[in-house]
Amino acid sequence: MVERGTSWRLDGDAITLVFVAAGRDEIDLAYLGPRLPEGEDLTALVHAGRFGNHENEPDAPRIGGLLPQAHGGYRGRPAFDIRSGGQSIDCDFQLANVQAGGPNMKATWVEKQTGLQVDMSWEIVGARAVEVTTELLTDDDHGTITLESAASLSLPLPRQFTHMTAYHGRWAREMQAKTTRIGPQAIEMRSANGKPGFDAGNWLIFHGDDGQKDGGECLGIHASSCGDHLAHVVQDQDGRACLSIEALRQPGGIALNAGDTTNLGQVTLILGDNRDHLTRLFHYHVRTHILPQRSDWGSRKVHLNSWEALAFDLDEAKLKTLASAAADLGIERFVLDDGWFKGRRGDHAGLGDWQVDEAIFPNGLTPLIDHVHRLDMDFGLWVEPEMVSPDSDLYRAHPDWCLHDDRADRPTERNQLVLDLSREDAFSYIHDALAALLDDHDIAYLKWDHNRRLFPDNGLQQYAIQKLLGKLRQNYPAVEIESCSSGGGRVSFAMLQYCHRIWPSDNNDPIERLRIMESWARFLPLEILGNHVGPSPNPITGRRTNMDFRAKVALFGHMGVETNPAAMSEEEKAILRAHIALYKHWRDVLHQGVFRQLHHAETSIYGQMVVHGGRALAVAAQTGFAENFNVSPIRLPDLDPDRLYRVTLPKPWPQKASAYLADPDLWDSGLTLSGRALAERGLALPLTHPETAWLIAIEAQKDGAK
Structure with missing residues (x-):
């Protein structure tokens, strides 16, 4: 039995925890805070935080504790x-x-x-x-x-x-x-x-x-x-x-x-x-303790996903045309989404039959993959391995492999059921099907989806999926995996131990995405948050937004494109191509640097900045219509206050807002300002109108010490 009042101290680099035996079999948390001095009297610390008994409680109150x-x-x-x-x-x-x-x-x-x-x-x-x-x-x-x-x-x-x-x-x-x-x-x-x-x-x-x-x-x-x-x-x-x-x-x-x-x-x-x-602190923890071999990752490649462009209307010729258009924009990875496997003509059939559909691809996927590689892109593939369609060869052969209750019907969602991967036979089938795809094709990336909710749920599925992902990661360490679950439905450190990317939301509307990304970026670094340029009008919200705004929002994350280049005007293609080039120029900063939100009095302005190695990139985006025509300056903290920086607004500029710049030539050539001036005075940028976004590039002068 541990004596009452016994204390234990835990120390990290910058934090201390103190626990105390508070009563019969109880351990209480006496202190959680910045690191205490080495000689701190723990007995005094415990007593300093203890209240005496009042009139209406037990003589020896139970506190619960840990x-x-x-x-x-x-x-x-x-x-x-x-x-x-x-x-x-x-x-x-x-x-x-x-x-x-x-x-x-x-x-x-x-x-x-x-x-x-x-x-x-x-x-x-x-x-x-x-x-x-x-x-x-x-x-x-x-x-x-x-x-x-x-x-x-x-x-x-x-x-x-x-x-x-x-x-x-x-x-x-x-x-x-x-x-x-x-x-x-x-x-x-x-x-x-x-x-x-x-x-x-x-x-x-x-x-x-x-x-x-x-x-x-x-x-x-x-x-x-x-x-x-x-x-x-x-x-x-x-x-x-x-x-x-x-x-x-x-x-x-x-x-x-x-x-x-x-x-x-x-x-x-x-x-x-x-x-x-x-x-x-969260970003540092995720990068150093959670993500698989994060230090060995290369640059995060720009994606094009086929879904919004073609959906289920797939064949080899259309996909090759789409891949060629993607390469022309500067895309580096082509991802074939849903619809490529046996019997998959819509969302009512096929899940579980993870073999290439010969009716769509009579020569298999290899000609498409070879075409993608010739365009200097790598190839990714969508899968949803935890699900099964009642209309599938797998279900017809093994109807009991799904999660079900023998006393009840088998209700579907999105016309699908959930495979019980806690069964050894179902687990082995799915593992072997995925392994065959990876063995037979040069696949660099899997978009791993999980759309249906688990009902019923035996409580074991989560452990089986981690086992499956762990086995695939061990055997195919070069294959990147994205965790998607109808968007951000299943995001946790438990998944990120095996995955390189998450899909924060199915909603690519840039105004909605700014808020969604703000919340996710509170905990997770930008390099694992997929952020795509979607179509206009947006298929979920119906909102029309201009390409400049969509591209600037998508740049802050792991950038991708989820729309059809054939539906873009030449001007839109040029704007998107320019932003993809900007992303490539700045992605090492975005994906290795220190991130922070930029706080502004105008509640409809979203701001983010990343600082790394004397360089910083920021975005300020307006989603509403400002109360005042000239909004207060954008303040840029976390720079060296005594260092000089060259500040520019990378082009292309938002067309309407650029007419309100006081001196466009000066913003193009650059201003020289100290880190203190940028933090305290900030930059006066035209952010009056909805769907306006500015990129701000900040680069330290070589002789920048004041």
């Missing part, structure tokens, strides 16, 4: 709900051991009646990131335990965090930020589609203001799972709030047999001085 349980009088949300022998267990997890040192702590509890062991590991990674992993081990001497619910993380929230920003959404409108004050009414966020994206984003920020400003310490949290989750925040009568994140279990629970080990998923915590700082 593993809250109802046993002993705690009335918050318990970490575990389990059954044994068909009976609900009044859990009594007893703290068995704590090991701590440097950046690591591992705490172990054992449930008294069932012997279920909980190993909870906290590890500080890098400067300010903390990874929390919880594993369950069942006792060999006990029978099957049914897990009804289990928390991946229970976190007593530091009292300075009074507000929470969460991200919810739907198809084509992902990552809508909503800020809520933490109070006595519980806040619950739940995803229930077998993937975490649309119902309740598994990205949270806790902060001390109403979210309208960007100042003040904040805590970002990400639950890394490919499946459903539930996040719950509740504040007790004394003002103490706790966050609980758990994998959402299925009705009937998950059976744990004797000797089983179960990982409840990893949760990442990152502490920032403010939200811009938090963004930089």
Whole structure:
């Protein structure tokens, strides 16, 4: 038994966590903040944050801590709900051991009646990131335990965090930020589609203001799972709030047999001085600890995806024509989207039959791929391996390979069902089908889609997909994989461990995309956020937008094109070609540099800037009609304040807005300004009208020290 008041200190490069044994089997979080001095008196620190008892509480109040349980009088949300022998267990997890040192702590509890062991590991990674992993081990001497619910993380929230920003959404409108004050009414966020994206984003920020400003310490949290989750925040009568994140279990629970080990998923915590700082820390963490071999990636190639140009109207001649038009624009990767495989004439059939359709491609895909290569582009292919069409040879041969309930009908979505990849036979079939495609063709890239929601869901699909992706990544390390799920429906560190890119949304409308990208870029670096120039009018919103605006918005991300060059005027082609060239010139900055949002008083102006190696590129985009004709200057922070920079506005310029430049020749040749002037005074740019965007190029002078 650990003595009450025992404390443990974890240190990273710039962060300290202090835990304390707060009572019987409870560990509390006593401090989470910037790194403390080496000689800090932890006993004094703990006492400085402790309240005395008031008149209306137990003499020894239960605080829940890292593993809250109802046993002993705690009335918050318990970490575990389990059954044994068909009976609900009044859990009594007893703290068995704590090991701590440097950046690591591992705490172990054992449930008294069932012997279920909980190993909870906290590890500080890098400067300010903390990874929390919880594993369950069942006792060999006990029978099957049914897990009804289990928390991946229970976190007593530091009292300075009074507000929470969460991200919810739907198809084509992902990552809508909503800020809520933490109070006595519980806040619950739940995803229930077998993937975490649309119902309740598994990205949270806790902060001390109403979210309208960007100042003040904040805590970002990400639950890394490919499946459903539930996040719950509740504040007790004394003002103490706790966050609980758990994998959402299925009705009937998950059976744990004797000797089983179960990982409840990893949760990442990152502490920032403010939200811009938090963004930089998230980007650094993703680049250095999550993305597969990120340091070995080359430049992020410009894509052209065939979907918006041709949809299902495919044949070899049309695709070759489209590829030639793409190469003329400067495209570097040609991606053949849906419709290439056996029986696929629309979205009603074919999924599961991953063989090239000889009726469309009598000579196979090789002539098209060879044509693409001759144009100095590489070739990518769309797949949706987790799905099966009832109208397919695979389903007719193996109708029980899909997720289903024998007692009920098999409802479809998008005319498709979900393959149960937890079955060894279904898993092997899909793996071998994909391996055959990659073995027989020179494919550099897979666009991996996942459109249908999981109903029913056996709770095992997320683990099977990670196993499948891991096996393919091991055997085909040169193949890049994009994770798409009706857009941003399944984005997590669990997926990004195997993928090189995500598709943030099916919505390419540039005005919608600015907001969507702003939210995603809060957590993820630009090089993995696919951002495409779509058609006008936009097929989802119906909005018409000019090519200059669409291209400038798409440049800030992993740029691509998802429209038909044959439908463009020569002027539009020239504008797009120029922006693709700009992207190639600046992509090393965009994809390696330090990113930040540019904040402006005009709420309809979106701004982003990336700084790297003495160079910076910024975009300022207006989506509405400004209140004042001359909006306030765009301020550009994070440059060396005492260095001189040459500032230009790369062409092409927005046609209407360029007429309002005070001295176009001067903006073309460049202004020389200090980093301090750019941050404090800023640039007066014409941003009055909707669909206006300016690129701002900033390059340090060689003799720029003042």
